[in-house]
Amino acid sequence: MPSPDLIKKPLFTVDSVLFTVQDNVLKVLMVKRAEAPYCRAWGLPGGFIDIDLDQNTDMTARRKLAAKTGFAPNYLAQLQVFSGLERDPRGFSVTLAYYALVAYQAVASHIETVEMACWIPVSELTELVIAFDHLQIIELARQRLQQKTLYSMLPVFCLPQQFTIGQLMAVIEAIIEKPIQRKSLMRRIEASEMFEVSNEKISSGGRLAQLYSLKPDANIINFERNLSI
Amino acid sequence: MPSPDLIKKPLFTVDSVLFTVQDNVLKVLMVKRAEAPYCRAWGLPGGFIDIDLDQNTDMTARRKLAAKTGFAPNYLAQLQVFSGLERDPRGFSVTLAYYALVAYQAVASHIETVEMACWIPVSELTELVIAFDHLQIIELARQRLQQKTLYSMLPVFCLPQQFTIGQLMAVIEAIIEKPIQRKSLMRRIEASEMFEVSNEKISSGGRLAQLYSLKPDANIINFERNLSI
DNA sequence: CCAATAGTGTCTGTGAGACAGTATGAG
């Protein structure tokens, strides 16, 4: 076997699909590329590992996201590696894609001040010029997020620290694009034991709504049944 | 942003956790390393991408597995990327781990002739010296396989093309380490519409058993409920 | 015949879907 130094190394990058839900619409953070290839097209936030700054690829993803949003996402997980000769005109490339969730409120103020970063509704992506195979990456990330939404409470990471059932329900419905039963959601909140009821309630146009928050030490549990599609 | 050529590139490798079930025991293919680091320790089959041979990382995994087993696995999917400064004494490294399934019968004859490749029961791995963080990778792969076994028919890929319910049941029980109800399995086989009944039956010590096979165009569907843990 | 494995019938349990009904806020 040849020494690793003699082997042509492919380009390796880390990109992230950062989701949020604003006004009942699922949106993705896109940045306008300033360089070739795909200069001036929209792409996912990401870049190369910096071995001196990053302990691992998770840190690369976080660092690149922080550069665009000023905040760490509430949730970050690996999606998949995409690789091949065709996906980048510069040659064989390997991209590790992450997907991440953040509360819109947490980044809203900061993102206005950052040039060329923008929340795009996932349904409007096809109207734009998207760099590389990033459209395909986003589509896979969306499918993964939808699947996980059916059997976990992942969407809480699109909400501020305190939230109501109604808000959670709206976020879930924005992700899976189907209405769900409030009752089913409440059963899951109860059964999961992941949340605590706050002693505050907030107004929302009718009866005051109970505020919930994730317990500090809570694990994200998976339910044994999916919500129905 | 600096040109990619100026950035220190980490070592990038592709490793695979190839599972099979033999004699009701879940086993992993391990190879004895012939070089430093971890010379003479057991490690996962894998290696570097060869840009001239591999269209993408899936091909790298397949190529490396074929070199050890002589066969393509029945199923191959990405597990996760592992990265960091500590996991390889040579420096910062990035490994894309795959997990794969194969029928023991398919590779049994070939594997004897390949030096230093060996099926190790997952329960006995702790007794061996395992290279890098490969033990941790195998453990994560096993968890993923267990999870998928609860909501899909993935274990059929540990069986020959034609198989009986009893064989499938045995493989599932070896993977999840719990008994399951034959009735539940039959309901799933029926509901999935993924299989066809053969017109043969085979003897297994009692009443003849119906042979099934995956339909040629079958998609692996996911059930909406898990088997109980 | 018996032992062994394959396969069925059917009851229970759990949790999601549906939806009517009640509770409580703002105006």
Place this chain on the structure above:
DNA sequence: CTCATACTGTCTCACAGACACTATTGG
């Protein structure tokens, strides 16, 4: 008061678990 939103009670339905029962082979 009315309207809007929050929450509850409760029925149905789908499907997994349990397990007794029948079926079919070899010896």
